[in-house]
Amino acid sequence: MSSSSSRLLTGHFPEYELLENSLTQAFHGRAALLFNSGYHMNIGILPALADSKTLILADKLIHASMIDGIRLSSAKYVRYRHNDLNHLTQLLQKYHADEAFERIIVVTESIFSMDGDETDLAALVSIKQQFCKVMLYVDEAHAIGVRGAQGLGCAEQYAVIDDIDLLVGTFGKAIASVGGYLICHAVIRDYLINAMRPLIFSTAQPPICMAWTNFVFQKVLGLDQRRQYLQSTSQYLQQAVQSKGFECPSTSHIVPVIVGDSIKTVEKAKALQDAGFYIMPVRPPTVPQHSSRLRICLTAQITQADLDQLIPLL
Incomplete structure (x- = not known):
């Protein structure tokens, strides 16, 4: 050990x-x-x-x-x-x-x-x-x-x-x-x-x-199908976040929802956690001032049904 x-x-x-x-x-x-x-x-x-x-x-x-x-x-x-x-x-x-x-x-x-x-x-x-x-x-x-x-x-x-x-x-x-x-x-x-x-x-x-x-x-090394699935669900969420009016520069499975204000970001994260989504707020100094965000990290275990429950709550 x-x-x-x-x-x-x-x-x-x-x-x-x-x-x-x-x-x-x-x-x-x-x-x-x-x-x-x-x-x-x-x-x-x-x-x-x-x-x-x-x-x-x-x-x-x-x-x-x-x-x-x-x-x-x-x-x-x-x-x-x-x-x-x-x-x-x-x-x-x-x-x-x-x-x-x-x-x-x-x-x-x-x-x-x-x-x-x-x-x-x-x-x-x-x-x-x-x-x-x-x-x-x-x-x-x-x-x-x-x-x-x-x-x-x-x-x-x-x-x-x-x-x-x-x-x-x-x-x-x-x-x-x-x-x-x-x-x-x-x-x-x-x-x-x-x-x-x-x-x-x-x-x-x-x-x-x-x-x-x-x-x-x-x-x-052999999980290419799961990688392709992760890419498709990531693109789905990126587009959904942008359609909600949030800035989202992501091209990957890390999908930030940039809220801006730190207090609002913490409140939104808590509401999402209460709804069953483990999403953490990220605030300065980790990110620049006025760019506080929810940081959504997707895995291949997360389904589109999960995302369809999350997106309206944003």
Whole structure:
């Protein structure tokens, strides 16, 4: 039930290698590295890779864990407007020729956790290929399991797995477990094992968790019909929310109902909970001022009949 120490000491077990091998096999033979959580992952990778000669260009709405990772690094940090790849390109053109920077890391999520919208990964890869100093860091926490033919995320869906330098995700969402993972070049994996502080100085996950994650991951690869069903119910709800007059930027199974006022949002969430729907309010500072929302997270177990009961209550 415990690994008792970090993987670099006595906390390494065959179950870790089995899961990493499963990930490597699924992700086109690329190297895989496991972490205790998505937060551990995001606060560890960037500080290990990014030094004072690194520039990080990050989407304005990246997750707090990624922001913390950037702050822990010694890199310069500039944000680009949310999903505005033209703005990103302008920043790349501005900074790429600057000799102060040996490397530029572009940091984004594929599906964003609060708006439920997504970045154009194919376009992002195309931009990256125009600049030799650029590496891509893409967090698929909300895409793994639910996008792509095998559920490998938006990177699989848009056929860019091999073009993303640092492809990260978590097991705590669709994989029904705990932990994080990185898909990368083998050299980067070896470097992080020896340089990433949250990996080196944390007790590793219990082997039983690794075995469970591997079991679920193998099942998820074959759930394409359920993924298609989830996509159709998500689109149904998105359209219904918009037809009620709410702003809803979602293109995914995360469907926000943006109310605006915090007190009204909390009251509406409580009314929905009293009616039997477990929907939580999200308020500042998690989201910007005046954009409080109900955050509806769909799964393949939710039926259209369920949604038809929910929609009139909105």
